[in-house]
Amino acid sequence: MATVHLPSGLTQYTGGVETIDIDAARVPELIAALGHRFPQIAEQLGEMAVAIDGEIYQDPGYQLLRADSDVHLVPRIAGG
Amino acid sequence: MNGMLAIRYETPQSVGEAVRLMAADPDARVLAGGTDLLVQFRAGVRQPSAFVDVKRIPELMSITIDGQGLRLGAATAAAVIGEHVELRTLWPGLVEAVQLIGSTQIQGRGSVGGNLCNASPAADTTCALIVNRADCVIAGPGGERTVPVEEFCIAPGRTVLQRGELLIALRLPRPAARTSDAYLRLIPRSEMDIAVVGAAVSVTLDANGVCRSARVAIGAVAPTALLVPEAAKALVGSSLDAASLKRAAEAASTAARPIGDKRGTAGYRRTVAGVLTRRAAAIAAGRARRK
C-alpha cells in the first residue's frame, strides 16, 4: 500500500483527510483511486506534480510505485 | 523609398557653410557627437530633415589655452578633453564633469557643446561651466555673438540659439591664482546614468587661505542649471571651514526648486543639493590650497 499525502489546501474537500493508504502499482491507478474516493478534488489531481519517495515528477505519467512508496501530491512549479 | 523619411547628411567644412545650411532649413539639426540626437531620432522624439555634421570644422574640434584662458571647440570629444593635461590642471572640476558623461564609448563621441545644446537641466557640464564663468560663442547669419553660459539654456530642451545659429566654442577666463573647482553629481548607479542632482563649486583663495571669491551652481533641481549667489556669499570671507560650508549647503538647498519624479522626490533633491554643494566646495578648497 502506497501512502499518499494530500496537500493541505485540498483537505477541506477530503473531510480533513491528509494521508491515505492506496493499493496501486502505478501513478494513474493511484490518481484514479483518489479521485474515486474524493470526487471533489478529482479534477485538480490531474494538474499536480507527484513526488514518489522524494523524487518529484512534474508529469508523473505511468511511474511505477513500490509497495511502501511514500507519495506526495504537490503543485507544479515553473522554472525560469 | 518613402520620400517623407529621407534625411540629408551634410558635412560643412567651415562655420560659414554650417551657418548657411542651418539658416536654409529650420528642421536641420547640428550633429556633433550624436550621443543625444541619434538616440532621440531613433526613439522618434526628433525627426530632423538633415543632420549637419560639424565635426569637420577645425574651429569646433580644437582646444586652445593661452594667457586669456581657454577656447574649447564646441564639438571636441570628451575623451580629448580628458586627456588634455593643462586643461585638467587648470579646470579639474570641469574635466571631471565632462568625464562623467556616459561611458567610454560615449566619451569618444560626446562633446561639451552638444551636452550644453541638448539643454537638459541635469547636464553634467553646465554647472561646471557656470562656476568657471564660461561664455558661449555663437555663430549665425549676422555674425558672432557671446552669451554667458548661465543664460544659454532657457528651459528644458531649449536654448537661446536662433534659426541659423550654432554654438561654435566656449571661452573660459584663465583662473586666478589659488583658484580651483569641483563637480559632484548623485546617480543611483556608478555610471551610465543621469544626475539626480549635480553641484559645481569654484573658489579663489588669498595667500592666507581665505576665500576671496566663489561661484556655486546646482543642476537637475530647476528647469535650468542654477547659479546660486547666496551659497557663494556663504563661502566668501571664510576659510572654508565646516560652518561656512554648512551655510553654503543650506543656501543651495534653499535655492533649489526641484520637481519630484521617477528619479527622486523634490525633498530628496533639495537635501542632496546641499550635501553635494558642501562636498564639492570642500574638494575645490582642497585643490585651491594646493595651487
Next chain:
Amino acid sequence: MTTPREFKYVGTRPIRHDGVDKVTGRASYGADVVWPGMLHGFVLRSPHAHARIVSIDTRAAEATPGVKAVLTGKDLPETTATIALGEAAIDLRDVGDNMLARTKVLYHGHAVAAVAATTIDIAREAAEKIQVVYEVLEPVTGIDRAIAADAPILHPALRTKGAASPGAAGPTNIASRLEFKRGDVDAAFAEADVVVEREFRTPMVHQGYIEPHACIARCGEDGRAVVWCTTQGPFVVRDACAAIAGLDPAHVKVIPSEIGGGFGGKIVVYLEPMAIALSRKAQRPVKMVMGRDEVFRATGPTSGSRVRVKLGAKRDGTLVAATASLWYEAGAYRGSPVGAGAMCALAAYKIPSFFIEAHDVVVNKPKVAAYRAPGSPIAAFAVESVVDEIARELKMDPIELRLKNANAEGDKAPYGPKYGPIGLKQILEAARNHPHWTSPLAANQGRGIAVGFWFNAGMNSSATVILDTDGSAAVVTGNPDIGGTRAAQAIMVAEELGIPVERVRPGVGDTDGSGYTDLTGGSRVCYATGMAVIRAAEDVRDQLKARAAQIWNVAVDAVGWENGRAIPPAGTEKAEAMTVAGLAAKMAHTGGPIVGRASLYAPMAGPAFGAHICDLEVDSETGQSKVVRYTVFQDVGRAVHPGYVEGQMQGGAAQGIGWALNEEYIYDADGVMENAGFLDYRMPVASDLPMIDTVIIEVPNPLHPYGVRGVGEVPIVPPLAAVANAMRDATGIRFTELPLSPPRVLEAIEAASAVSVGA
C-alpha cells in the same frame, strides 16, 4: 557505496565553442537575419491600462502604399489549448489574447493591431492611422486595489481557484489561493519566546535580457510556416504558434537563433504567431523586432508582491512556528509564481508548525513570465529578513541560527516529501568558515547573510551524438544555449568517449532537427538534457564496442572500454586496443555511420541551496549604497564546467542585487509605466559591483550520473534579503520595501534620526 568516479574532462574549463562567434559579432541573434522579400511588422499598442475595445478601423492603414497586411485579434482563432509547463499550465487562450487583445486591453502597451509593410517606417505610419475606439476603465495597478471590495474586475468570468477564503465567491481579481500547513500554529506561537512579524513589498521587476524579442516568419498558402526567433524553447514556440495562428504543429518549424539572455522571459510568445499570421496574409516573410520600451511594457516581468511573515523561536534559537501570507501580482492574466513562492518560503528550515497561504492576483500590468527561480526571491526576501530579526532579538549569530534550524537529508520539506541529499548545512558551514564572514567592516558598512532555495526542473530531453569518420563528434540537442550548456555537453561527450573537448562540436537543433526537448529553463539543461547527452554518448560507445567485436571476431560482451579505447579480451590474437578515431575510420566497413541517441523524462533534479554574504557601504547623507564585497556559496551537485557555474552564480547575484537596490517598474496613476528604458530602469552596470566571489560546494545529486543538480536559478534567491540585512546592519533600519534606492534610504535615515533626536 560506489567509489566516486574520477573525471578527465568534467570539472575542466575549456573555452566555449560558441565564444569566438559571440565576441566577434558573427553569431546570429533574433534580429540578425534577412530573408528575400521580407516585410517589417509593427505593433500598435494600447495607450490605456484598462479599456474595452469598442471598434477597430484598419481601412486607412490598409490603404497606405507599401502596407501588405494588417492584423487584429479578430483574424486569429480562439484556442482553448494549454501547454503543460509547470505551475498554471500555459493557457494559450490567454497567451493569444495577451499577444493581441480581442475585447479588452488589460495594460498600457497591450497589442491591439499589427501592420506588415515594405519598411518599418511605413508600417509605423500606417499603424498610427488605425482608429481604435476605447471605453476607458479604471486601472487596477496594485494588489491593494485589486482585492478591494469595489475593485474593477479585469476578467468577469474569473473565479478564485483552489482553497478559497471563506465567503469568497463571484467575480474577483484573486485567481487562485493555495494553502500549506503543518501542526497547530497558534499553540506553537504560544510557546515561542520571541516572535517577529513584518510585512514586505516588492515592485514588479524585469529580467532585463539584453536582446529584445525578435523573429522572422514565413507562412505559405499551404499553411506551412518557418519561424526564426530568439527563444528559450523552440518546441514551446512551435506548439504555441500552431495553436494561436491556427496551424497544424506538424507544419510549423522553429529555428532558434542565438539568444541574448532569457532568464525565463523568452518562453512565452509575443511576436511569433503575429508574424506568421501577417506573413500568411501578405505571402511574404515578416520580421518583427521589439524596441526596449515594448520589452518593458509588453513582455513578462516578475510579480510585484505583498508578503507578511511571522516567525516564532525559542530562546535557544529553535524555530517553532511560522505563518506566511503571500500576495503576488500575476499581471493581466492569471498565473503568478506565488505557489512556488509558498513552497520555497520555509524550505530551508525545520519548523514543526506553519501555515502558508498564497494568492495569485490579476492587475492591469503586463502578464508576468518566469524569472529565474520564479517566486522564490520574493518569499526569501521576507522570510530571510525576519530570520535576521530573530537572530538580532536573540543576539545570536545569524549563521548559527540558520544552522540550528537547517533542513538536511531525510527532513520533510514544507511542501511534503522528504529531502534527499541536500547541501544546506554544508554551504552554511562554508560561509561561516570563509574569511569574508569574519573580516572587519569599515565605517558606514554593514554585513548581511541570507539563504535561498530552488527546486531545479527535470522534464523531457533528447540528444543525438554523431560520430564522424575522423573520430570527432557532434552533439545536437533542442536547447538554446544560454548559460554555457554547449560547452558542458561537449565536456560530457568527451568524458564518455574519451576524445578531447575540442573534438566535439556541440550544436542547437531546430524543431525538425532534434528530438522533442523541453525549454532551456528551470536550471534543467545541464542536468536533464545532460543526462540524455551522456546516454547518447554511451550509445555511441556501445556501438563502437560492437564494431570492435566485429573486427576482432569476439563476443561484444567480451570487449572492454578504457580511456577512450576499446580493449580486446585477453588472449585475442592480432588484436590491439582501438581508439575512437581508429574505430571511426573503419565505420564504412563495419556497418556504416554511427549515431547515438537518447531521450528521457527526468524527475526534478533535487533541490539546491545557496548562501550569500553581502557587505554594503551606505552614505548616510545621500542614502546611496554600494556593495563593497559579496560572496556566493552554492551547492551545485557537480560543476561540469566550473567557469560557467561561477558565471551563473555571479550573474544571479548581480540580478538579485539590482532587484534589491534600484530596479522597479514605476507607474503613474493611470497605470502607465514611467521608466520603460534602461536609463531609468536601473539594472546594475559592471562598475556598480565588486568582483563577486564564488564558492562551489558539491553534494552530488544521486539522480544524475555525475551528480549535477542545476545551478542557474538558486543564485538570484538570496540577494534581496542579503542586501537588506546588510542595510539593516549598516543603518540600524529594517527596510521592508524594495528597492533600497537612495531616496527611500535617505528618507528612512532622516525619519530614524528625527525619532532619536526627539527621544
